[in-house]
Amino acid sequence: MPHIVDLRSDTVTRPTAAMRAVMAAAPVGDDVFDDDPSVHFLQDKVAELLGKESALFVPSGTMANQLAVRAHCRPGDEAVLHARSHVFNYEGGAAAALSGVTLRPIDSMDGSLGAAAVAAALHLGDDPHLAPTRLIAYENTHNGCGGVVLDPVDVDAVCALARRHGLGLHLDGARLYNAAIASGTSIAALAAPFDTVSLCLSKGLGAPVGSLLAGDRGRIAHARRWRKAMGGGMRQAGILAAAGTYALDHHVERLADDHARARRFAASIATIDGLRVDVGQVQTNLVYFDVDPASPAVRRWSADVGAMRVVLAARLRERGVWIAGTAARLRAVFHLDVDDGGLERALAALRDAVG
Numbered sequence: 001m002p003h004i005v006d007l008r009s010d011t012v013t014r015p016t017a018a019m020r021a022v023m024a025a026a027p028v029g030d031d032v033f034d035d036d037p038s039v040h041f042l043q044d045k046v047a048e049l050l051g052k053e054s055a056l057f058v059p060s061g062t063m064a065n066q067l068a069v070r071a072h073c074r075p076g077d078e079a080v081l082h083a084r085s086h087v088f089n090y091e092g093g094a095a096a097a098l099s100g101v102t103l104r105p106i107d108s109m110d111g112s113l114g115a116a117a118v119a120a121a122l123h124l125g126d127d128p129h130l131a132p133t134r135l136i137a138y139e140n141t142h143n144g145c146g147g148v149v150l151d152p153v154d155v156d157a158v159c160a161l162a163r164r165h166g167l168g169l170h171l172d173g174a175r176l177y178n179a180a181i182a183s184g185t186s187i188a189a190l191a192a193p194f195d196t197v198s199l200c201l202s203k204g205l206g207a208p209v210g211s212l213l214a215g216d217r218g219r220i221a222h223a224r225r226w227r228k229a230m231g232g233g234m235r236q237a238g239i240l241a242a243a244g245t246y247a248l249d250h251h252v253e254r255l256a257d258d259h260a261r262a263r264r265f266a267a268s269i270a271t272i273d274g275l276r277v278d279v280g281q282v283q284t285n286l287v288y289f290d291v292d293p294a295s296p297a298v299r300r301w302s303a304d305v306g307a308m309r310v311v312l313a314a315r316l317r318e319r320g321v322w323i324a325g326t327a328a329r330l331r332a333v334f335h336l337d338v339d340d341g342g343l344e345r346a347l348a349a350l351r352d353a354v355g
C-alpha cells in the first residue's frame with residue numbers, strides 16, 4: 001500500500017528534518033528552575049506576538065486551558081463557554097476534577113456566545129443557591145463548529161459585558177494562527193479582548209509537543225505554580241521549545257495552503273453523490289462532512305446514518321486514507337504533511353469508497 005494520507009487531525013504531523021536539527025542544537029537548562037534559555041526565548045516571543053505581558057510553555061493545549069480555568073476561578077465558581085468547545089467536551093472533566101469549577105454551556109452554530117445569552121447565563125450577586133460566574137471562555141478557530149473564525153462583533157459585545165461585571169476572559173487559541181491567516185488579522189488583535197490566551201504549537205504549526213498560556217504576569221506566575229502541581233514541570237524542555245520557535249518562524253504563512261486544500265476538498269465532496277458538506281463553513285483547515293442518508297450510494301451499507309459514517313471511514317481506511325470518522329461525525333483535517341498529491345489521493349479514495 002502507498003503511504004497513508006492521514007487526515008484525522010493536524011496533531012499527527014511529524015517534525016521536519018530542519019526542525020529536528022534545530023531541536024538537536026537547542027541550548028537547554030532545567031526549566032523547573034526557570035533556567036532553560038530556549039524556553040525563555042519561546043515564552044518571550046509568544047508573549048510579544050500575543051501582546052501579553054508573559055507566557056508559559058506547557059505540555060499540551062488541555063493543560064494551558066486548565067491552568068487558565070485555575071487562574072481565573074476558585075472551587076465552587078462557574079465558567080460560561082460554548083457547548084461544543086474543547087474545554088467543555090474534550091478535557092476529561094478536568095475543570096470539575098482539578099479545579100472544582102462548573103461549566104455552563106451556550107450553544108450556537110458558529111462558535112458565538114451572544115451577549116444576550118451570556119447575560120442570561122451569568123450568576124452575579126450573592127444568591128447562595130448559585131455558583132458565581134467568574135470566567136467566560138471562547139475558542140478561535142472553533143473546532144466543534146467546523147474550524148470557523150469567531151465573529152469579532154460577538155466577541156467584542158460579550159467581552160464588554162464581561163468587563164462590566166469584572167469577569168475573567170479566556171481564549172482557547174489552539175488554532176489561533178489559522179484564524180489569523182484566514183481573517184488577515186494578527187494574533188495579537190484576536191487575543192486583545194482576552195485576559196489569558198492559549199496557543200498550540202503541535203497542531204497546524206507542526207511542532208511535536210507544546211502549547212503556551214499567555215496573560216498578565218500575575219496570572220502566569222499563578223499558572224506556573226499550578227503547572228508544577230499538575231505534573232507539567234518539564235526539565236530540559238528547550239529541545240521542545242526550540243521546535244516551537246522553529247514552527248513560529250517557518251510554518252505560519254503556509255497555513256493558507258492547508259486552508260486552500262480544505263476548501264478544494266470540500267468543493268469536490270459537494271459533487272460526490274452520497275456525500276454532503278456545507279462548503280461555506282470551511283474557512284480554515286478542518287472539513288466536517290457527512291453522508292447523505294437519502295442516497296442509494298450509502299443506503300446499501302446500512303439504514304442507520306451512524307453506521308453509514310463508520311462504514312465510510314472504514315472503506316477510506318482500506319484505501320489508505322484516514323479520517324476522524326465515528327457514528328457521530330466525519331472530519332478531515334489538512335496540515336503540513338498533506339500536499340496536493342495527498343489531497344488528490346484522498347479525493348480519489350473518497351470517490352472509490354462511495355462509488
Ligand SMILES: Cc1ncc(COP(=O)(O)O)c(C=O)c1O
Nearest residue numbers: 060061062063086139143172174
Ligand atoms: C480547540 C482545541 N483546544 C484544545 C485542544 C487540546 O490540545 P491538546 O491535545 O494539546 O491537549 C485541542 C486539541 O485538539 C483543540 O482542538
